[in-house]
Amino acid sequence: MRTFRNTLSIALVAAGAAAGYAIPSAAQVTLNVVTAGDQNMVDYVNQFLGPKFEAQNPGVKVRAVGTGPGDAGSQKILEKLEAQQKAGSTAWDTDVAVVHQRGAATMVKENLLAPYRNEIAAGKLVSRDSATNALGQNVDGYVIPMFHSQIAFAYNPAVVKTPPKSYAELAQWVQKNPKQFGYNGVKGGMSGVGFVMGWVAANSGMGAQLEKGPYDPSKKAVIDKSLESLRDFNKYVVLTPGNAGTLDMLNRGEIAMGPVWVDMFYTWVADGKMPPNVKLELPQPGLPGQPMYYVVPAKAANAALAKKFIDFAASPAIQAEGIVKKFNWYPGIDAQYVKSQMDDKSWNKLFADIPPDTLQQYGRPFPLSQYFTDILEGYERVVLK
Amino acid sequence: MRPGAAALGETLARTVVLLLLAFAIFGPLANLVLWGFAERWYFPHKLPQEFGLTYWARVFAPRGSALASLWTSVGVACLTVLVTLAVAVPAGYALARLKLPVRTLILLVFLLPQAVPNLPVYVNIARVFYEINLNGTILGVVLVHASHGLVLAVWIASAAFASVDISLEEAARNMGASPWRCWTSVTLPLALPGLIASAIFVFLESLDEFTGTYFVGVPDVTTMPLLMFNASMGGNYQIASITALLLLVPSILFMLLVERFLKADVLAAIGR
Amino acid sequence: MTDRRNWAGLALAAPALSIVAVFFVAPLLMSAVLAFRGTDGGLTFAHFAKAFEYYSTDLWFSAWIVTLSTLAIGVVAIAIAGYLTLGEHPRTVAILRWLYRWPLFIPFIVTAQVMRTFLAKNGMLNHVLIGSGLIEPLQAQSLLDWRGIVIAFVWKQAPFVTLLLAGAMAAIDRQHIEAARNLGANRWRVLFGIVLPQARRTLMVGLVLSFVSMLSVLSVPMMINPNSPTMLTVDIAYRINSHGDYAVANALCLMSLVLASFGAWFYLREAAAKKAEPK
Numbered sequence: 001m002r003t004f005r006n007t008l009s010i011a012l013v014a015a016g017a018a019a020g021y022a023i024p025s026a027a028q029v030t031l032n033v034v035t036a037g038d039q040n041m042v043d044y045v046n047q048f049l050g051p052k053f054e055a056q057n058p059g060v061k062v063r064a065v066g067t068g069p070g071d072a073g074s075q076k077i078l079e080k081l082e083a084q085q086k087a088g089s090t091a092w093d094t095d096v097a098v099v100h101q102r103g104a105a106t107m108v109k110e111n112l113l114a115p116y117r118n119e120i121a122a123g124k125l126v127s128r129d130s131a132t133n134a135l136g137q138n139v140d141g142y143v144i145p146m147f148h149s150q151i152a153f154a155y156n157p158a159v160v161k162t163p164p165k166s167y168a169e170l171a172q173w174v175q176k177n178p179k180q181f182g183y184n185g186v187k188g189g190m191s192g193v194g195f196v197m198g199w200v201a202a203n204s205g206m207g208a209q210l211e212k213g214p215y216d217p218s219k220k221a222v223i224d225k226s227l228e229s230l231r232d233f234n235k236y237v238v239l240t241p242g243n244a245g246t247l248d249m250l251n252r253g254e255i256a257m258g259p260v261w262v263d264m265f266y267t268w269v270a271d272g273k274m275p276p277n278v279k280l281e282l283p284q285p286g287l288p289g290q291p292m293y294y295v296v297p298a299k300a301a302n303a304a305l306a307k308k309f310i311d312f313a314a315s316p317a318i319q320a321e322g323i324v325k326k327f328n329w330y331p332g333i334d335a336q337y338v339k340s341q342m343d344d345k346s347w348n349k350l351f352a353d354i355p356p357d358t359l360q361q362y363g364r365p366f367p368l369s370q371y372f373t374d375i376l377e378g379y380e381r382v383v384l385k
Numbered sequence: 386m387r388p389g390a391a392a393l394g395e396t397l398a399r400t401v402v403l404l405l406l407a408f409a410i411f412g413p414l415a416n417l418v419l420w421g422f423a424e425r426w427y428f429p430h431k432l433p434q435e436f437g438l439t440y441w442a443r444v445f446a447p448r449g450s451a452l453a454s455l456w457t458s459v460g461v462a463c464l465t466v467l468v469t470l471a472v473a474v475p476a477g478y479a480l481a482r483l484k485l486p487v488r489t490l491i492l493l494v495f496l497l498p499q500a501v502p503n504l505p506v507y508v509n510i511a512r513v514f515y516e517i518n519l520n521g522t523i524l525g526v527v528l529v530h531a532s533h534g535l536v537l538a539v540w541i542a543s544a545a546f547a548s549v550d551i552s553l554e555e556a557a558r559n560m561g562a563s564p565w566r567c568w569t570s571v572t573l574p575l576a577l578p579g580l581i582a583s584a585i586f587v588f589l590e591s592l593d594e595f596t597g598t599y600f601v602g603v604p605d606v607t608t609m610p611l612l613m614f615n616a617s618m619g620g621n622y623q624i625a626s627i628t629a630l631l632l633l634v635p636s637i638l639f640m641l642l643v644e645r646f647l648k649a650d651v652l653a654a655i656g657r
Numbered sequence: 658m659t660d661r662r663n664w665a666g667l668a669l670a671a672p673a674l675s676i677v678a679v680f681f682v683a684p685l686l687m688s689a690v691l692a693f694r695g696t697d698g699g700l701t702f703a704h705f706a707k708a709f710e711y712y713s714t715d716l717w718f719s720a721w722i723v724t725l726s727t728l729a730i731g732v733v734a735i736a737i738a739g740y741l742t743l744g745e746h747p748r749t750v751a752i753l754r755w756l757y758r759w760p761l762f763i764p765f766i767v768t769a770q771v772m773r774t775f776l777a778k779n780g781m782l783n784h785v786l787i788g789s790g791l792i793e794p795l796q797a798q799s800l801l802d803w804r805g806i807v808i809a810f811v812w813k814q815a816p817f818v819t820l821l822l823a824g825a826m827a828a829i830d831r832q833h834i835e836a837a838r839n840l841g842a843n844r845w846r847v848l849f850g851i852v853l854p855q856a857r858r859t860l861m862v863g864l865v866l867s868f869v870s871m872l873s874v875l876s877v878p879m880m881i882n883p884n885s886p887t888m889l890t891v892d893i894a895y896r897i898n899s900h901g902d903y904a905v906a907n908a909l910c911l912m913s914l915v916l917a918s919f920g921a922w923f924y925l926r927e928a929a930a931k932k933a934e935p936k
Binding site: 484 | 663665666667669670672673674676677678680681682683684685687688691746749752753756757758759760761762763764765766767768769770771772774775779781782784785812817820821824828859862865866869870872873875876879880889890893894897903906907909910913914917918920921924925
């Protein structure tokens, strides 16, 4: 059977080669970077990071593959690593992965990652809480944030002259302007989930406890109560199909305001899909944000090279030129190292709509994972019934 | 009513119905083409304000490896068709002509891969493939695509053989043809149109598949639909539209090529 | 003799069967057991109870959407295939034959994407309707709810069924049709009295294949309307991606499989009817 399979493999590979599939030459080392998130993450590695890293390291080829936006993308990476762990593979096919918080937390818990931050120079440059803590899971040493992203309201000032400054104002505003606010529920992506988390934090009076703990299962009733007001709120709003769906409806002028990921928003602006007058705003008492992390799988085939790559990617010069200047993302490492690498004009562009102190004050982490689950299931029970 | 007026009315009705159908089919497709070339398009503009080829340049950027993955897609699809037909033809013949225990059950087993939401299943396939070192190989991807496309090939092949008139085979045998000769010169040619039609469907299934490809192929085998999936889910309409348009080319070429063999679209009695 | 033919048949079917068994059925069973396994490793139905508690609405919604789509696909396929077979205007037949196939080449996910921008409130459909004076701007409404899902499904799957059905109809002996026409039957009578009954099985199979594959498509409901009520595939993805909860996800998968087996039941019934038929 085995020989049969081998013969078949050879025949098929030969046929595949004949069909035009190029087999990479063996002399090179290929560094496999698998990234969750939008296509621009793949572009970032392929068009920007990859060529620079290859120039410094002859014989290395960087190959980036995307797994799709949102937690679904991170989950797919998790599943692939898990499959290799269960299969007992010794050299995993992913060298560097870029994942969301939830994915990283689970990967650390399931021993799918290798600690590396303390082994590289750039590891000392991180300062955010999220570099050590992901949704309550200790991830210290396993991650370096690639960039930080934030959920904010995007609004069209032509329609919304004075945007609501808080959730309470928003609740009144939607009654006067029905079907002008849109968000994507909880099943279509994290910008909608983040809005729901922010709503509960604002209306349950337990904002700090949601972020810092302790976890108390009896608080479910309090959470459900705050979700009841969200059910009423939903009568006046549009539910959009996914993170991109909210941006899509802003694009066609079907809604005037909605919660979006700031990084996605800027991509839509750059791709000519957003009216240029649309602005961002961060309401009180805040909306969640989260970083994308660089991680190294526990048995990455090229672990040493992977660490070198991340050290390079998280260096201040690259963060300044690539993350901030080219993509308008908030830097992953401490801001002071990045700011000193660039001109003020490009730096200030980051904060055109949301000033640094507002970001500091109202950019919140996501709740602890147990609360996260309680809120999502509460939403399904209370709001969707 | 005069006969001329009736004919005119009928022509008019026919034209209107055809135009409506054309709109229903090409309206959504027009969106695809527009987004493929739109550089700027937002409210309140009903059509793109600016057209260009920037995104085509991005898709075809030397490091984007779009062409390589398109070739991989086509190669995988061709191999999938070969593997699928190689096993589906005997299976289809057996299901059509020979007495088989639990025949219906066998037909239904082939339906399973289409019937189950397959995300949780692929996770397990990936695990098994890692164990037997099949992950990241073209063969692995082809086998997963084949298991997905087999229902079409087996059901259609079985139908094609069932519709071949047995008396023709008997006549050939009576004239002294060996069973093999009878099969290759009578049965197979008569069933060929159906088999070819099944090849089209299997090819299209394979060309558009992404979940299985991700779990058993990535990062060593990447195909075009992976790019399309990421772009489309993330709302990168330009990139998604361009990849979809690119995938149209092999689909339509394959259809045209195959239809040269297909005299009329004779697809009688599928699934009998 | 019968025994030997039995074995010969099985041997011929074995390669194909083993591909599906090894590369799909076995992994399917591996994940299906998770739906019955409790945290302590014992047998439990708690995951099904939870799946029912949270997602029974979506179960019925999925069943309804897919049934409605299947019926609509059937109507469209009969209409187009019927005209291709019986139409008397050669040019119309030629145009129609060229026209109807295009969506075959468009993957589900792209169908979802184009429908999202086509059927939206400020989408192209409404622009055309308003531009041609058929509706007032204020009447424009978004079709991106259950209607959008049904439209996307019918648009994508009707050509597939039509292609199969038209083939089956073309294979029917023209003499039957000519004889009926000579006796004065009109085209409707010929279609429903002669052509369709003979091609019924092909139609059924095409519809069963569409029914089950629509049930397992994620991208269309995900991109058109992932909000409640939505289809089970969205809930499965949500349980996995937001909760890492494979147990309930697999329970939902099995529930979806039960829905699919209703489709298969039609097929079984057809197959049984065929056996009873005298040759």
